[in-house]
Amino acid sequence: MNDYAISVIVNGVTYERRIPPRRSLVDFLRDDLALTGTHVGCEHGICGACTVMLDGVPIRSCIVYAVQADGASITTVEGLSPDGSTLTPLQDAFVECHGLQCGFCTPGMLIAATALLREKPDPSADEIRDELGGNICRCTGYQQIVEAVQLAARTGGTR
Amino acid sequence: MIVERPAPAVETTAESPKHRYIGKKRRAVEHRRFVLGRGKFAGDVTLPHLHHVAIVSSPHAHARILGIDVSAALALPGVLGVVTGDELCAQTKPLRQYLDMPGVDWFPLAGAVARYAGEWVVAVVATDRAIAEDAAELVEVTYEPLPAVLDPERAMADGSPPVHASHPSNVMYHRTFVWGDVDAHFAAAERTLQARYRWHRSATVPIETFAVVAAWDVGTNMLDVWASIQMPQYPEQLATALGIPLNGVRVHFDVDVGGSYGVKRGIKHSVLTAYLSRRFRVPVKFVEDRLENMRGGDMHGPDRIFDVEAAFGDDGVVRSLKIRTIDDEGAYPGRSPLQMGKPVGAIVGAYKIASVRYEVVAVVTNKAGQVAVRGFGQAPTNFVLELTMDRVAAAVGIDRLEVRRRNFIQPQDFPYTIPSGTEYDSGDYPTVLGKAERLADVDALIRWRDDARAHGRVAGIGVASCIEPGGGNAIFQALFNPKDDSTTFPEGCQVKIDRHGTVSAQIGVASSGQAHETLVSAVLGEEFAIDPDQIRVIHADSLAGLPSQSPVASRMAIMLGDASVGAARRLKAKMLEIAAYRLGMSPSDCVWDGTGVRRADGTGEIVSWMEMVRIAHVTYHKLPPGMDPGLQAQFVLEVQNSGRLPTPDGRVQMYPCQSFSAHVVAVEIDRGTGKVSFHKYALAHDCGTVINPDIVRGMVMGGIAHGIGAALYERFVYDDNGQLITQTFADYMMPTTHEVPPVEMVEHETPSPLTTMGQKGVGEGGYMSTPAAVVSAINDALAPFGTRIDHAPATPVDLLERMR
Structure with a gap:
């Protein structure tokens, strides 16, 4: 198999790489770019741990090939905070509400919730549950996650 | 013997000087x-010259391995080497198992015989994971299928095919404990009942699979390990299996583990990966893919048949219990049979039951091995205890909450020693149940249920209480294996x-x-x-x-x-x-x-x-x-109130501290689809002094979500050929935001007299209570149909059948 040249913008930085066509986007992010914040849970598109934003839309990076992202702009959890260390209101709300325990599903949750708050700045609990229904968390029972998203909506969304 | 420990709080919280930080809201620093x-998760760890592993698994439930041809795999560019079970079994010692089972050896790769579909047979090491997987597909294994046994009761019967030929019986442990005068209590009882319950195989299934990086340093003769591990005695077992000194094993515990809830015991993964690193002189990473995890990771939970008899009076007061537990361990029992040991420390739940006969049977079958799961075996046992209390209530025509009140150990009874020898440290069960009742507004729930029924809907209310032992103890090792005198934890x-x-x-x-x-x-x-x-x-x-x-x-x-x-x-x-x-x-x-x-x-x-x-x-x-x-x-x-061996009749001090909770739930079952939805989920909870309220609440909520999974959705199903047919997240259904309802919770604090701050344990109680509470509610909903459920998970198909 020949490698393909791709160019992608990840968290605002342009990367040009030659990669095998079978490499998944999540493997590309984790192994080629060392952005290990995005996690691999099931590798068949169900658990949502690998969710990243591709051109502003949350997608499962385990079932997208990296070559499909050629020319696209991607946001991972590392790119949510503009300077990489100041928490966004959503990240801050997850910490404040104990909306996580082990932290493994958290990056996918944050990306999915970021997309929701962009679409609906003041979502109801039901709307939050609908939007996050594709992200499985085994630690929290979701309640404190829903509360975190509600808090973030009150404190400034994805600003 | 003097065990030094910090002095416990003498006063209860009411008069103690107020804490500065304990019990206050505080953000978790992690x-x-x-x-x-x-x-930093184990899968994120990378090292120079790191190599990767892929696994070849057995497609057969039981088969002799006649030959393995690795030549094509070895010829693939990027492949460093291939290791078969024959080599690994010769070069490492068997993995530790806790029963005394001569002839039953467990290795990371199958040797001469594969004993379940999905068991690992060959490991390939290559420069990247994709090449390793390509090479794994080129490995040719020749099998001779053998008769498989999948049903635990058939496996116990004479003439069953043996899972381990060198141990002709599939029964690996069988003991009957009798604590108190069970026969007299049954003979004198006004009423008795019997029931059979089935707790099907499920697990807590973390979103992170098991991951391990092992690096053998030829310069220092040291093994460095980063692993997503939650396991007692992990470094020791690595050293023993690999035949290296314990001071040559350095396990790095500064890795974040992506959920465990008991199951992250990847000792076979770790021994294999460490062996490969030492054998090929390169650092090696192995991250299970989801298939390797689900069918071959040896991480399934308890799989039990319970036969229960209760002796009780017309007043609903239970005098005695007989509990027989058959646990299907899968092919390699490992530590899992001890999960029938922990329930000894709470065998009567929160109730003043005077005597118990407890029979435990550990059986092997041609399924994946079991491992510790949240609650270490107490979740299925509590499920059975609580559903039995519901049956007692129904038999005598008394409200289910009232039956529990009548049987509760009372606040003035503590410290209270249950028939199996464990002393409960403290508690106030009637008060906590009362708080749950008020929080749930049971009268309103009854009106809601009756109104729903009047309109042709299927609705019910469930209740369950739960003792959550906390603190740990090695004592079930000695209880189930007289050759093991471990008492230190x-x-x-x-x-x-x-x-x-x-x-x-x-x-x-x-x-x-x-x-x-x-x-x-x-x-x-x-x-x-x-x-x-x-x-x-x-x-x-x-x-x-x-x-x-x-x-x-x-x-x-x-x-x-x-x-x-x-x-x-x-x-x-x-x-x-x-x-x-x-x-x-x-x-x-x-x-x-x-x-x-x-x-x-x-x-x-x-x-x-x-x-x-x-x-x-x-x-x-x-x-x-x-x-x-x-x-x-x-x-x-050392664990408080521990350090003693079991008595000859198997009385033990199990864990030192007993938390308590009472759950009240209301559900509706859709007549057309069998889907269960929650109208109300409320509980009252007592884990002594709370150190961090958010963390306590999170532990309880997470346990409830796991419990809803076990009650309604999650099951590892094997077909008649021994193939696991729920091995992806498309078939093994886990609760999402849609299935876990908002939960209302109230906290009560009965400090433990054994700990410095009065704190107790909190990690497991949610999971232990919820399956019982949910199925209790389902049974109340099904009562008008004259039928009930005595197993978990209660799937939509099960419910549709019963509502016909």
Whole structure:
């Protein structure tokens, strides 16, 4: 198999790489770019741990090939905070509400919730549950996650 | 025997001086790194020249391996080597199992015989995972299928095919315990009932699969390991299996573990990966893919058949129980049969039942091996206890809540010793149940249910209580294997105050979401009267750290909490001595005042924190003569109220502290689809003194979500050929935000007399109570149909059949 040249913008930085066509986007992010914040849970598109934003839309990076992202702009959890260390209101709300325990599903949750708050700045609990229904968390029972998203909506969304 | 431990709080919380930090809202210190995407999980670890593993698995439930051709795999560019079971079994020692089972050996790869579909047979090492997988597909294994046995009761019968030919019986352990005069109590009882229950195979299935990186250093003859591990005695078992000295194994516990809830016991993964690293002289990473995890990771949970008899009066008071448990261990029992041992410590639940006969049978079948799952076997047992209490209530025509009240151990009974020998430390079950009842507004629920029924809907109310033992203990090892006399189950903490006066603590475990850094810093902050957020907690590696038994058994608030208190108090005693010497006083005439020390009569100057620090680290001439310089202290704590072997009739002190909860739920079942939806989920909960309210709540909520999965959705299903047919997340259904309802919770605090702050355990109770509460509600809903459910999970198909 020949490698393909791709160019992608990840968290605002342009990367040009030659990669095998079978490499998944999540493997590309984790192994080629060392952005290990995005996690691999099931590798068949169900658990949502690998969710990243591709051109502003949350997608499962385990079932997208990296070559499909050629020319696209991607946001991972590392790119949510503009300077990489100041928490966004959503990240801050997850910490404040104990909306996580082990932290493994958290990056996918944050990306999915970021997309929701962009679409609906003041979502109801039901709307939050609908939007996050594709992200499985085994630690929290979701309640404190829903509360975190509600808090973030009150404190400034994805600003 | 004197076991040193920090003195428990004598007073209850009502009169104690108010805590500065304990019990207050505080953000978990771990969370910042996670929300920034900066957690460090085992799968994130990378090293120069790192190689990767792929696995070849058996397609057969039971088969002799006749030959393995690896030539095509080896010829693939990028492949470093291939290891078969024959080699691995010859070069490593069997993995530790806890029953005495001559002839039953467990290795990371199958040797001559594969004993379940999905068992690992060959491992391939290559420069990247994709090449390793390509090569794995080129490995040709020739099998001779053998008869398989999948049903545990068939496996017990004469003439069943043996899972292990060298151990002709599939029964690996069978013992009947009798505690109290069961026969007399049954003979005298006004009523008896019998029931059979089935707890099907499921697990807590973390979103992170097991991951391990092993690096054998030929220069130092040392093995470095980073693993997503939650397991007692992991370094020891690695060393033993690999035949290397324990001081040549360094397990790095500063990895974040992506959920475990008991199951992250990847000892076979780790021995395999470490072996491959040593064999091929390269660092090796193995991250299970989801298929390897689900069918071959040996991480399934309890799989039990229960036969229960109860003897009780017309008043609903239960006198005696007979419980027979058959546990289907899968092919390799490992540690899992001990999950029938832990329930011995809460075998009567929260009830004053006078006698118990408890029969345990561990059976092997051609399925994946079991492992510890949240609650260590108490979730299925509590399921059965609570559904039996519901049956008693129905038999005598008394409300289910009232039956529980009549049978409860009463607040004045503590400490209370149950028939199996375990002393419960404290509790107030009637009050907690009352709080649950009020929070749920049971009268309103009854009106809702009756109104729903009047309109042709299927609705019901469920109730369950639960004892959650906390603290841990090795004692079930000795209980189930007389050759094992382990009674020690310690936890340690080391605390240092450096030259700048800042405080750091080392703990000897990895965390999988329990926020141990937050726990230890809160406790130390409380002891030292300094801001916990200024305290650094690090996870020492296994050579640098103190003895630990890992965060199992709802134990860390109890054990790591009190070990931290113990170390802090040793340091404070030393600092007091330094300050007293500086004041020219006797230490007994000085006291701590905030972060400084002064005369006990409150007069004179305060010797400040920084002055004591400087004397200890810098000005040796001011140190009391003969005192070691520096400020560091260790404390290794043995489990409270433990350290004794079982009696000959199998009475044991299991865990020291007993938490309690009572759940009230209301559900509706869709007549067309069988879907269960929640109208109400409420509980009252008592884990003694709460250290961090958010963490306690999170543990309970997470346990409830796991419990809803076990009650309604999750099951590892094997077909008649022994193939696992629920091996992806498309078939093995886990609750999402749609299936887990909002839960209302109220906390009650009955401090433990055994711990310094009155704290108890909290990690498992949600999972132990919920399946019983949910199925109780389903049974109430099904009552108009004259039918019931006695198993978990209760799937939509099961419910549709019963509503016909």
